[in-house]
Amino acid sequence: MSNNTIQLVVLDMAGTTVADGGLVLRAFDVAATAAGIDTEGPQRDNARKYVLDTMGQSKITVFRALLSDEDRAQEANRAFESAYETLIDEVDIAPIAGAAEAITKLRGAGVKVALTTGFSRTTQDRLLSALGWRDIADLTLAPADAGRGRPYPDMVLTALLRLRADAVDRVAVLGDTTSDIATGLAAGARIVAGALTGAHDEAQLRTAGATHVVPSVVEFAELVLADHT
Numbered sequence: 001m002s003n004n005t006i007q008l009v010v011l012d013m014a015g016t017t018v019a020d021g022g023l024v025l026r027a028f029d030v031a032a033t034a035a036g037i038d039t040e041g042p043q044r045d046n047a048r049k050y051v052l053d054t055m056g057q058s059k060i061t062v063f064r065a066l067l068s069d070e071d072r073a074q075e076a077n078r079a080f081e082s083a084y085e086t087l088i089d090e091v092d093i094a095p096i097a098g099a100a101e102a103i104t105k106l107r108g109a110g111v112k113v114a115l116t117t118g119f120s121r122t123t124q125d126r127l128l129s130a131l132g133w134r135d136i137a138d139l140t141l142a143p144a145d146a147g148r149g150r151p152y153p154d155m156v157l158t159a160l161l162r163l164r165a166d167a168v169d170r171v172a173v174l175g176d177t178t179s180d181i182a183t184g185l186a187a188g189a190r191i192v193a194g195a196l197t198g199a200h201d202e203a204q205l206r207t208a209g210a211t212h213v214v215p216s217v218v219e220f221a222e223l224v225l226a227d228h229t
Helices: 023-034 042-053 059-067 070-088 099-108 121-131 154-163 178-187 202-207 217-228
Strands: 008-012 112-116 139-141 171-175 191-195 212-214
Touching (some): 023 042, 070 121, 099 112, 112 154, 154 178, 171 217, 178 191, 191 202, 202 212
Parallel strands (some): 171 191
C-alpha cells in the first residue's frame, strides 16, 4: 500500500451521489418569489443564472449575494429549505447509479467517507432519511457544522479532523460543481475531482482546476482505490 494512499474521501450529495430531479431550482423559484424577486423577466433570469453558476455553495450565502439584505436573505433561505423538504415527497429522490455501492466499496477498503452539502442540517437529514442513507457514511456535514460552506475549505478540513486523516494530501474530494472544486483546492486535497452527473460540465470543472474529471462517483471510487491494490 502506498504511503500516499487516500484515507478520506469527501463527497458532495445532490448531483454527485444523489439525483434530486432538479429540486434545487424548483425550490429556488419558490424562495425567490417569497423574497420578492419578479416571477418573470431579467431579474428572475439573472437570479436563476447566478444559482446555476454558484451551485453547490451554501444557500444562505447565495441569497445574501442575490438580495444584499440579511432579512430578505434569511426569509428566502427559510422558504428554500421549506420548499425543498416539501418537494422531496413529490419527486423520486434516488442515488446516482452505483453511488451506494461505491461508498460501501470505499469504506470496505478502509477509506473513510464524509458526505457534504450546501443545504442546512435539517434538509440534509431529510434527504438522508428519504434515501435510507442515515448510516451509509462515516460522517455527514452541512455548512453550519463546519463554519462556512463552499467554496471555503471548512467542511473538508472538518471532515479531516473528525475522521483523523493524517494530512490533507491523504484526502480526495468529489463534486459536480465548480464550488466543489474550489473547496477541495482550498483545502489542499490531493485529488479534487469533478463528476459529470450534475450541474457543471467538463469544461467548467477543468477550468475551475479539477485534478480529474470522471463520469460518476463509481469511477471516482476506482481512482481512489487504485493506490490500495
